[in-house]
Amino acid sequence: MTYFQLGSLSIPATWLAVSIALLTASFMYRVLTGTKVGEWYWNSFILYFFVWKLSYILFHFNLFVNMPLSILYFNGGTKGHIVALITLSLYLLFIAVKKNSSIYEESTCLFLLYLIGYEVIFHLLEKNGLEAAIHLILFTCYLLLFTSLKKKKGLLSYQMFLLWILLELLIISYFHTIFSMEAFTFIWAGVTVLILSKKAGENT
Structure with a gap:
């Protein structure tokens, strides 16, 4: 893992990529659709x-009780990541949908913009040129598809969304392993968005 120095802080490449991808996905969504992302997007990250x-x-x-300030430097690790993913899914499926009707239309687009964008940015920061380039090709193809659908006033179909998930997982499995936490996160988030898409179909 590469770290970047920001004053006295050492920031891991993964969190720098997360921050840039969040802002980039929001900006590109506004450019592509002419609308701002819903509050649920930022609330989800927070x-x-x-x-x-x-x-x-x-x-x-026990470590926290002995050293309360240690929470500033540490986190829940892999277990905490899984707990956070479960909490996030529950929020999106049962709370955010009640307050943000736009989530149905926005979620599939933002999911792919953010997660594929994250892969591009992360591997650029890690100087994995070939992997970053392949993710970038997939990202560009998605932008072209989304632009084409927007001109025809169409939406990304369930099958097309699945195809993009499978292509991204194929890239991840080629360079790493399908059993990695990276792949697990992508699958988990993808399933959550697919459930949202199904709910959208039921509500129309």
Whole structure:
């Protein structure tokens, strides 16, 4: 893992990529659709971050009691990541949908913009040129598809969304393994968005 120095702070490439991808996906969505992303998008990231961070207390309670300030430097790790993903899915499926009707239309587009964009940015930061280039090709193809659908006033179909997920997983499995936490995260988030898409169909 590459770290970048920002003053006295050492920031891992993964969190720098997360931040850039969040902003980039939001900006590109506005350019492509002419509308801002819903509040649920930012709320989701904030919720994930705090659950992941605070899960450190759950999994390392004794260390936290002995050194409360350790929470500033540590997090819940892989277990905390899974807890945060579960919490995020529950929020999106049962809370966000009640307050943000736009989530049905926005979620599939933003999911692919963010996660494929993240892969491009992360591997650029890690200087994995070939992997970044392949992700970038997939990202560009998605932008072209989305632009074409927008001109025809169409939406990304269930099958097309699945195809993009499978293509991204194929790239991940080629360079790493399908059993990695990266692939698990992509699958989990993808399934959550697919459920949202199904709900959208039921509501129309």
